[in-house]
């Protein structure tokens with residue numbers, strides 16, 4: 001399962017940050033997951049619950065913030081939410097294409113420890 005190894009990396013990072021600050025418990029983790037990252041939030045949640053057992057993060061809350069895809073137009077520079085993801089059309093100037101500037105995130109954004 002793809003999510004298990006990603007979650008393990010994020011959890012290891014959280015646990016090492018907690019340890020570095022002398023904390024004994026992790027209470028909450030915040031993660032940002034892009035809709036196009038290929039990660040299923042439910043699977044991430046499930047992996048977290050399994051992997052955190054017996055660690056300082058056991059019983060902690062995992063908050064997942066989803067990030068909708070967003071494109072930046074190569075022609076006029078406007079950012080827009082694509083109606084069509086494969087060939088997005090800029091609503092400002094009508095140009096086709098553009099760069100994906102949001103939607104691929106997968107990161108640990110916050111941590112509550114004590």
Ligand SMILES: [Zn+2]
Pocket residue numbers: 073074075076077078090091092093094095
């Ligand atoms: Zn444009």
